Amino acid sequence: MPELPEVETIRRGLSKFILNKKIVRVEVLCEKSFIGAPKTGVVKALRRYGKALIIDLNNGNSMMIHLRMTGQLIWRGTEQFAAGHPSDNFVAELPNKQTRVILEFEDGRLFFNDQRKFGFIKILKTEDVEEDEFIKKLAKEPWVMTKEELYDRFQHHKNSVIKAVLLDQTIICGLGNIYADETLFDAGIHPERRAGSLSLEETERILLGARKVMDASINSGGSTMATYVKADGTKGDYLEKFAQVFRNEGKPCPRCGEKIVKIRVAGRGTHICKRCQK
């Protein structure tokens, strides 16, 4: 998915269009993608816990939206906005075969598209959001975690490879496959290092790197319609500009010029500079 920066981008972008607006109808096109009984109501807040987006309504109900691997939220009104997993759906005629849920407002429609159906929208009582099993388990985000806390957590999972640890939302919250690779490159740490082998100083480099790469993404608008479709009409998401190593195998390392290689770590495609990451 859509990692923390994309969800934050969605939260900020969507607020402009749906805050204080009324959902008048909910259309569920894929049962698997919607958990609970659909609710209408006025949107009073958009919140985020890690990669989960929460939409609070004025009637005590909330919707938790998790985009997982391929989820997207696409607003179509007098203005348009789209973010999440980048694809032509951002600019396609909707609904289409990947549309799973439609939230209809008085002045527009919000499409939840999701190719692989791993994502979902779940109805919760607003007061129960923080008690949800997924939300409850989430660890702190990098901005509010100290290096000592992270070091302790690394020691607790000392035999796991560091990349797997960074992807575990119950250890540190927000990173996914892109930002884990970018963070480890920034910190100069090899993804197959065992978490227990990292010094406090290396842990700090990882913590600062995670903040840096996610801040940069949020500030550049993450993966949105605006960054997906360029001024000349060609396509390609913001990763081209932003990523130092992710999906850059074969290209020279921006730091030392060594060829970036793609390996497999923790079951995920992983991009590294073998010279810079020890």
Next chain:
DNA sequence: CTAGGATCCTGTCAGC
């Protein structure tokens, strides 16, 4: 308890 692999699902791409 931890660690690692399979699994959910649809679509695309490389290789034959």
Next chain:
DNA sequence: TGCTGACAGGATCCTA
């Protein structure tokens, strides 16, 4: 062209 297997911006479940 058609088939096959690998892989994908996530998280959970199962096993050792």
